Amino acid sequence: MLGYLLARAGVDVIVLEKHADFLRDFRGDTIHPSTLQIMDELGLLDQFLKLPHERAMTLGAFFGDREYAFADFTHLPGRCKFVALMPQWDFLNFLAEHGGKLPTFHLHMRAEATDLIKEDGQVVGVHVKTPDGGIDVRADLTVGCDGRHSTVRARAGLTAFMAGVARSVAKENVTINFMLPGVFATDRLRTYIDTMAKKKGLSADAALAERVSTVPARRVGQPDEFGATCAFLCSAQAGYITGQNILIDGGAFPGAF
Numbered sequence: 147m148l149g150y151l152l153a154r155a156g157v158d159v160i161v162l163e164k165h166a167d168f169l170r171d172f173r174g175d176t177i178h179p180s181t182l183q184i185m186d187e188l189g190l191l192d193q194f195l196k197l198p199h200e201r202a203m204t205l206g207a208f209f210g211d212r213e214y215a216f217a218d219f220t221h222l223p224g225r226c227k228f229v230a231l232m233p234q235w236d237f238l239n240f241l242a243e244h245g246g247k248l249p250t251f252h253l254h255m256r257a258e259a260t261d262l263i264k265e266d267g268q269v270v271g272v273h274v275k276t277p278d279g280g281i282d283v284r285a286d287l288t289v290g291c292d293g294r295h296s297t298v299r300a301r302a303g304l305t306a307f308m309a310g311v312a313r314s315v316a317k318e319n320v321t322i323n324f325m326l327p328g329v330f331a332t333d334r335l336r337t338y339i340d341t342m343a344k345k346k347g348l349s350a351d352a353a354l355a356e357r358v359s360t361v362p363a364r365r366v367g368q369p370d371e372f373g374a375t376c377a378f379l380c381s382a383q384a385g386y387i388t389g390q391n392i393l394i395d396g397g398a399f400p401g402a403f
Contacts, residue, residue, distance in 0.1 A: 148289060149241075149245060149253075150245045154248060158250045160252045161245075161253045161254065162258070163256075164257060164259075165256065166256050167235075168235040169342065169345065171335055178229055179226050179227065183224045195230070198232070200232075202228055202229040203218070203219055235341075258276075259272040259273070259290075259292060262298065263284065270284055270288075308322070319385070321384070324390070325379070326399075327372055328396055329357065329396075330372060331367065338357075339353045342357070361395070362398065363397055364396075365396065367395070371394065
């Protein structure tokens with residue numbers, strides 16, 4: 147989205163995507179009303195809403211056996227008084243398609259940023275790994291949008307910065323930790339598996355088995371496991387834990403924090 151907006155304003159933009167497509171089991175699949183409003187202002191909303199999606203006018207949750215509503219979008223200004231539920235790969239494909247129509251938008255697939263280029267204490271670009279070898283991409287502005295295990299963020303020292311923020315407020319009995327989930331049994335995962343199955347000509351079970359094979363625990367996580375971990379981190383028993391990245395991914399991340 148940032149790349150599209152900058153290119154639309156005439157800024158020369160290079161977007162790097164390390165995979166060959168956007169078909170990943172992303173954790174985000176909600177398009178919020180504020181984003182939909184921007185799509186409307188850009189003149190893209192009507193085309194965008196032709197993509198398969200569901201609409202959530204309100205949001206609620208169960209506590210015990212009682213349901214409580216905590217968000218009602220029907221009172222918002224603008225055309226879209228709802229959250230659109232859509233696989234993120236559809237959203238990214240849509241933006242890439244429309245960005246490709248702009249002369250200043252350049253999307254490079256299978257191009258992974260591996261490190262920052264620094265000169266005189268400033269970031270002036272990134273080192274990039276491609277199937278044809280390494281290249282350098284120089285830019286006046288470098289923006290890191292490379293996910294939860296962000297190379298750009300780590301090389302820029304921003305991960306350590308957030309840990310420092312957590313330590314600075316610890317004396318006020320405030321804890322800040324980061325939960326980094328892997329693959330969990332959610333509706334979004336089922337949508338991803340169905341899409342992968344169709345793309346590869348597999349059954350849904352075979353596509354799921356292929357995805358699970360990349361997880362050392364050889365299974366997907368259960369929502370209750372995530373909830374229990376979150377509840378523990380919010381409890382008094384976890385009051386001495388702060389500034390930590392908590393991986394909940396069955397061992398999928400190959401490194402260590």
